[in-house]
Amino acid sequence: MVTLRPLPLAFFARPTLEVAPALVGKVLVRRAPGQPQRIARLVEVEAYLGAEDAASHARRGPTPRALTMFGPPGRLYVYLVYGLHHCMNVVCESDGVAGAVLLRAAEPLAGFAPGVRRLLSGPGKLAAGFGITRSHDGSVLRRAPDAIYLADDGAPTPPLARSSRIGVDFAGAWAEAPLRFFWPSHADVSGPRPYRG
DNA sequence: GGTGTGATCGTA
DNA sequence: ACGATCACACCA
Numbered sequence: 001m002v003t004l005r006p007l008p009l010a011f012f013a014r015p016t017l018e019v020a021p022a023l024v025g026k027v028l029v030r031r032a033p034g035q036p037q038r039i040a041r042l043v044e045v046e047a048y049l050g051a052e053d054a055a056s057h058a059r060r061g062p063t064p065r066a067l068t069m070f071g072p073p074g075r076l077y078v079y080l081v082y083g084l085h086h087c088m089n090v091v092c093e094s095d096g097v098a099g100a101v102l103l104r105a106a107e108p109l110a111g112f113a114p115g116v117r118r119l120l121s122g123p124g125k126l127a128a129g130f131g132i133t134r135s136h137d138g139s140v141l142r143r144a145p146d147a148i149y150l151a152d153d154g155a156p157t158p159p160l161a162r163s164s165r166i167g168v169d170f171a172g173a174w175a176e177a178p179l180r181f182f183w184p185s186h187a188d189v190s191g192p193r194p195y196r197g
Numbered sequence: 198g199g200t201g202t203g204a205t206c207g208t209a
Numbered sequence: 210a211c212g213a214t215c216a217c218a219c220c221a
Contacts, residue, residue, distance in 0.1 A: 046204070055204070065217060083214030085205050102204060124205050134216090167204050 004029060004039075004151040006143050009074035011150075016092040016099035020047035021181045023090070023101055023150065025158040027109065030130050030148040038111035038130060040120055041155070042103060044182035044189050046165045048089070050098035055171035058098035068138045069098045076148070078127070078137040085124030088132050090141065090150065103127075104166075105182070105190040122190040158183045166191060 007026065012019055023045050031037040048056040048069075057066040057079070068077040069091060077089040077100045089100035106120040112129065113119070120126045127133075130148060141149045161184040164176050182189050 048204070057204080060218075063218070079204085080214095080216060082203060082205055083216075087204055089204085104204090122205070165204070170203075 002153045004153055007141075007150045007152060009141070012073035012090060012092050012141075013094055014073075014092060016047045016049055016101060017179075019090070019092045020045050020101045020179070021160055021162075023103075024160055024181050024183055025155060027151050027153050028103065028106060028130065028148065029143070029151055030146075032131060032146050036111040039109040040106035040112070040126075040129070041109055041153075042106050042150075043158075043186045044105035044180070046102040046104060046181070047179040048100050048102060049179075050093075053171075053177075054174040055165060055168035055177075056098070058100075062098075066098070069100050070096060071138070074141050076132070076136050076139050076141065078132055078134055080134055081124070086127040086133050087123045088127040088130070088136075104180075105188050107186070107188040118188055118190075121188050125190075158186075160184075 023042050026042050028040050050058045058069045062070045072095045073091050075091045077091050078086055081087050089102045091100050093099035102123055103126055104123045106126055108119055120129045143149050161182055162178045163180045164178055165180045168175050
């Protein structure tokens, strides 16, 4: 049994561009009632910035959907995409400043069905794997029954690559900004294989 | 009030 | 390559 050190809220009270790469290799943890504790290691994330970022939900200001992105750091920002899938983000920056990191893919470590390939590869699958829905929007990351949190399990810092973000072709010049951070060649990274980098 | 649109995924 | 499916953002 490894020691899980929860990331303090101060970890997220920093520029989104600092937090995003630092999250690759950290673990996501959730224990829901009557279920085994689920643990997975993040292998792919994307940074979404404020009003200047044409790919970000914050680009139109604090609209009802994006309001959580403008709130205090260390909370989940969850939304529904394409009417079907949920996407799970962690809010960064200080209260009042928009910024969030989209959690895109993770390697299952414990509590998931064994033998399933790439079970958490893709933001929709990652949110579904942890049972995260819109009802979790705005919830604080914390180690508590049924809550979700991010932790450092003492594993060494993984190799890191960056690329443009996925699925944001509508965003003009911002579509090409290298704001996707991932563990290159890791089997659980999302997207077509071999991944584009 | 009506309309267009996605930070995706599975199948063909 | 495409369809599923709907909250939300925008316009009127």
